[in-house]
Amino acid sequence: MGEPNYPLIFEPIYKERVWGGSRISTLFGRHLPSGNPIGESWEISDRPGDNSRLINGPLAGTSLHTLVERYPQAIFGHAIQYPQRFPILVKIIDAQDVLSVQVHPHEQAAALFGGEPKTEMWYVVDALPESVVYLGLRAGITRDQFEQLLAAGKAAEALYKVTVKPGDIIFIPAGRIHALGRGVVVFEIQQNSDTTYRVYDWGRVGLDGKPRELHLRESLASINFDDVEPGLVQPQPTQLLGWPAALVVDTPYFSVFTVRLGGKDEWSFSIDQCLIVGVVSGRIDVTGNDMTVVRSAGEFVMLPTKVSRVHIHAQHPAELLLTFPKLYC
Template identity: 45%
Template sequence: MQRVWGGREMERVYGRSLPDAHLPFGESWEIVDRENEHSVVNHGPLAGATLHELWMQRREEIFGAGYDGHPRFPILIKVLDARDDLSIQVHPPVDLAAGLGGEPKTEMWFIADCDPGAKLYVGLKNGVTRADFEKAISDGTVADCVHAIHPQPGDSIFIPSGRLHAIGAGFLIHEIQQNSDTTYRVFDWNRMGLDGKPRELHVAQSLASIDFDDFEPAMDTPDGDTLASCTYFKTVRKALAAGETIANPDGGRFSILSVVGGMLESASGRRFAKGQFLLLPGNAQPLRALENAVVLQVTLP
């Protein structure tokens, strides 16, 4: 997807062919089941079927038991290429989202790559009050209120609904999130969009959603292999030596694999390289690392 803050790192780092030779691309939705965007099976007897069709028609067979109550596949996974700062934004908390006309969105970021000195903006600086923040909106100085962090490749951070945040310039990020597309921009660096006009801001919704008690969070410390675990998803990072295998943690239920580095091979001989994503059905055979590999494995609690 074209974004004013995007670039061409997915082409350079992952060897992907981008739709246009010159425009900036900021997002690739890897695992998605939205009304107008769908992942599509690209191999085997189900090739051409959408993720939504599989979820609605073959749920227990492919994904496993116990996933009733979700009208759409409940996880959305993206790759984000930020060559410029994203807007300072927030996603609405679950208890406010419907009243604001949106959907709640909790997410996490895994830093696949970043430039030296690149910054994430997360939470408020110590001591910033709501009144201070509202004045900064009027003055065009919101960035002065937001806490900045300098992460390294391989770091991660959990972004619950209500946490003020922005990805700075110089990041390639894997984003795991609830299946939602509601974002409230509160500040966009006083810049123009791709159409030469200021992008829409959502100041009232943002002020209603921001957690004004969220001060200066740090990057997360993993709990063993676990990077994030919440009601909506669990993400673990697996380091595999050549020859080791990875399988679904609950054999009868699916998982999603994101190859951060190295290469995996399926039992049928298909290979998955750095930057590729796959949905491993319930009861699927394990995949083997052809070389030392790092893999994110995402499951639905």
């Protein structure tokens, strides 16, 4: 069978959510499972019970977790220590309704409550004209005031609200209280963690007709109450692998860049670390070790280090989101 030395494509894992919708289908031409609304598509996941399955090439049918276990050097390159699981999780999120007000724990809170720390970022793919995200606290809100508003069912009044449009970038470090607003579709890059502490859920019920669980003790221990009106990320122009790019997020867990290609552009480069390419818009051919895959808007491809040399051809003008996972084990 050999090693994973070619562009890897994984089967999406769809998640029903009370706030979900159908725009993963309408925007990207997907055939979604029938039934409840789909809020998330887990594009690259190495979670217990939610393990991405490879669907192309000689290793088709292999789980991502198995690839990481069996071929860590081919995936990540040379390292002193390899992670037990793939270090990041890649999702598409469709918020037909506003998500719960929530926070992800930092390392201290995660250790205290038995969760996993999580830092993440959103790239806004689509949004309604009035769409917003809630991000951090408004200036002047103290912890006491926040707790009073929360007890009164008015937690949203404490949050900083930012209008968003396609192309906007939101960074959510562990400890930042946040909520994705109605009408927003994002690509999400995050640490490999599924720990979310729900602070406030707008008084609604879940898909089972019952109120969803809140995690007030855990949330209050996790929220950074000094995180005031953080705003959107300002991309930093740079060069990436010999091509004009913008650095949008650089964390101990992953680095993310945006790249624009004109129609018929050709981009060749070498890699010495794992790379995930997501297509925001357009259509590209990605070639590595004599295998070519076609990726369109809303699709991702993983390029293991073993691929070494990569060639990307833009069939049409394309915008790409490039993510380099980091081995923070």
